[in-house]
């Protein structure tokens with residue numbers, strides 16, 4: 357894909373937890389080249405290496421160290437074909453709208469625009485066809501846009517469980533109920549995040565807004581993008597059907613645990629299909645799941661979207677052992693077994709800062725290029 361080409365990209369929120377992952381991942385990207393960095397006025401005007409409190413064990417890529425951080429204003433990013441956003445949600449909404457209005461292509465990690473009716477919520481290993489809403493998003497903007505748009509990726513915990521759910525719906529048809537309990541890493545709360553005295557030797561059984569996000573985001577991601585009812589102009593604007601054909605009930609319970617990176621979750625599901633598939637059939641379907649991102653040659657897509665630990669590894673996945681597999685770009689599933697209440701249950705591990713955040717945005721941008729949504 358794009359052999360020999362260089363595509364200039366910008367990063368908003370470049371100094372944050374997600375921003376640092378962008379910098380690290382893009383340091384070795386085959387065609388994205390970091391060109392502009394944005395953060396708050398506290399950081400603006402400083403070389404990146406002075407502005408950031410770098411928290412990764414790998415060094416800041418040489419090519420990024422001396423880039424001067426700017427304020428998050430579109431004029432500083434005008435040359436960027438792609439703008440990644442890891443902005444604090446308190447400011448992401450307005451800033452991302454301003455970037456879109458300035459004809460920039462924004463790939464956001466923040467929650468602000470996920471519910472917008474013309475903004476796709478894309479987990480790149482699940483629903484790339486939802487990029488099909490972009491022409492409508494551009495045309496409904498006032499004034500209509502030629503190049504600008506916003507694509508969001510999902511909450512990190514949502515990302516973790518919708519990937520196996522998508523694989524199972526592909527193999528066995530709709531799922532009707534899903535119960536999830538999460539054990540979420542501290543890095544999910546950004547930096548400095550949860551106070552050490554609150555999280556050491558402890559579990560905090562509440563993450564504000566997280567359960568609600570998991571419950572509705574999954575419906576937008578796993579549902580279809582269909583022509584809506586006719587409007588006054590006789591057009592049929594597309595809309596996300598929120599899994600309407602087969603109502604999917606989801607109940608999530610979210611907990612913060614003393615792990616640095618990697619959200620672990622236990623998932624139990626009930627299929628519409630009776631009799632349901634066996635645990636062995638579920639294991640095989642998860643392992644066989646292939647993605648459009650891989651088929652289209654997206655360089656950041658994992659070869660194995662879902663790595664399945666079999667019965668010889670009954671104590672996996674674990675965050676410390678499994679979060680860096682494939683640079684955190686896939687998910688790991690283990691302990692697939694029958695459930696005495698619903699049909700099947702298993703454990704999922706998602707690297708919250710990689711496929712749960714920065715890696716998803718990067719693959720989404722690769723998909724947008726592969727599908728011609730961004731014309732270079």
Ligand SMILES: NC(=O)C1=CN([C@@H]2O[C@H](COP(=O)(O)OP(=O)(O)OC[C@H]3O[C@@H](n4cnc5c(N)ncnc54)[C@H](OP(=O)(O)O)[C@@H]3O)[C@@H](O)[C@H]2O)C=CC1
Nearest residue numbers: 369371372373374395396399442444445465466544546547
């Ligand atoms: N951490 C995770 O696992 C995940 C996070 N997300 C989402 O991604 C986004 C970023 O999260 P995270 O990296 O954890 O957050 P951090 O708090 O670590 O970083 C926030 C970033 O936003 C910048 N910022 C803050 N205020 C302003 C402002 N007024 N103007 C411009 N820039 C500003 C900060 O710059 P400065 O350093 O100058 O203050 C920093 O670069 C959030 O919306 C979060 O919900 C999504 C999925 C997973």
Ligand SMILES: N[C@@H](CC(=O)OP(=O)(O)O)C(=O)O
Nearest residue numbers: 465466467511512540544545
């Ligand atoms: N709330 C998540 C991370 C996050 O920022 O989610 P969102 O992008 O949906 O606000 C966590 O704490 O692990």
